[in-house]
Amino acid sequence: KARIILALDKILPINLLKDFTTHINKIKISYVTLLEGGLGYLKDIRKLDWDEIIFDLKLADIDSTMISIVKNLEQFADSYISHSFIGYEGALDKLKNYLDSRNKGLYLVLSMSHKGWNDDYYKYLKSIVNVTKPKGIVVGATKPLMLKLARSDFPNTIIISPGVGVQGAKIGEAICNGADYEIIGRSIYDSGEPLKTLIEFIDNQKVTINECKVRQT
Template sequence: MNKIILALDEPLDYKILKDISSQVAGIKIGWPLILEQGLEGIKNILKNFDNNIIFDLKLADIDSTMIKITTHLKNLGDSFIVHAFVGYNESIRELKEFLDKENKKMYLVSSMSHKGWNDNFYPYIKEVIKMTNPYGLVAPATRPKILKTVKKDFPEKIIISPGIGAQGAKIGDALCNGANYEIIGRSIYNSKDPIGTILEFQKIQEERLNECKRAETR
C-alpha cells in the first residue's frame, strides 16, 4: 500500500531519501525546506524522486503573482497547493488556466488541520472549488466531520490529508474518512528509522482500511 505523501519540512540524508522514494506516493515540499536548502538544494533532493512532487507554498495572491511564483518552480514539480479563500476571478481562475497549459496539477485547501481554522467559511470555499475544478483537495485528518463532508461534496477529487501523528490524528483514519493519501511529516523525518517507520505506517494503513471497510459492510 502506497498511500503516504511525505511532508519533507526538514532535510533527510540523501541515501535515506533515495530508499524512501519508492516507498511513498509522493513528496510535499514547502517553505521550510525551500528556505533552508535554496532552489539548488531542492533540485538535488528532487533528483531522488520521479513523480508526484507537490509544492506546498499555500499560494494566496492575485493571479499574476501566483503565476510568477509557479513559473519559477514548474520544471521541478507536478503540483501546487493553493488556498481557495482568495476567490476565483483574477486569482485562482487565471492560475488554473496557466497550470493546465503547463500540464501541472492544482490542489485547493478545503479546510485546515489546526484548531484555529474556521469551517464556517466552507460554503464559500466549496463554491470556489466548484468553479475551479482542481485536480485535488487538501482536507484535515484531525477533523473527520469536515473531511467526510469534503469527500461527499467532491467524491471524484483526490483528497490529501495532513494532521496525522504529530497533530493527533491516527494513521489510517483519514483514509477511512475519505482521503486518498495521508500527508505525514514529523512522525517520519524525526524518527530514528524513517524507512522502517514508513513500512510500519503502511501496514497500519492497510489494517485500518480493512477494518473500516468491514465495519461499513456490517
C-alpha cells in the first residue's frame, strides 16, 4: 500500500473511505472528525480495513487527563499524537506506559510544518523524544532540512510528515528526505474527485521516490 496517510479533517462518506482502503491503510482522525462525525461515524470508520487509525488530538496535558482522554477513545484508535513540549515526568512517562499496556502507539510532534513553528526548541524536543521512545514522530514535509536532521537523529523511528499539497510540499519529497509516510488532507478531500486525486498522489509519489533514488545513486 502507498506511503500516504489520509488526514480526515472533513467528513467523507464511509463508502468513499472504503474505496480508499484499497489503496492506503492508515488514516488520521482529528477533532473535526470527532466533533462533526460523532462516535457513530468513528465506529463506521473502525469497521473498515485500516491497519492503523491515528488519533491526532495533539495531546498536551498532565498524565491523568491525557490517559482519561485516550481511554474514552480506546475502541476507535490504534495510536495517538501528543505534543512533546509537555515533557516526560508527570506527562509522557505515564501516557507512554498506559498506551504500551493497551498495545496502542504514540507519536510525538517534533517539528511542525507551519511557518511560525520555532525549531530553536528542536534540541529540547529531541531529548523528550529520546527519553519517551515513541513509535513515531511528526515532522513537517515543508522543512526538508528538519526532516533530514530528524531522520539522522532517529534512524529507527517512524516519521509521519504533513504539509504536502496545500501547505506547499511536493508529494514524494518528504519520503526522499527521510519520512516513512506523507500525510495529506485538503488536497485530497477538497478536490472534486477525492478517490481519483488519491490515486494520482500515489502515482506521483512513486515517480518522485524513484527519481530521488536515482539522484542518490
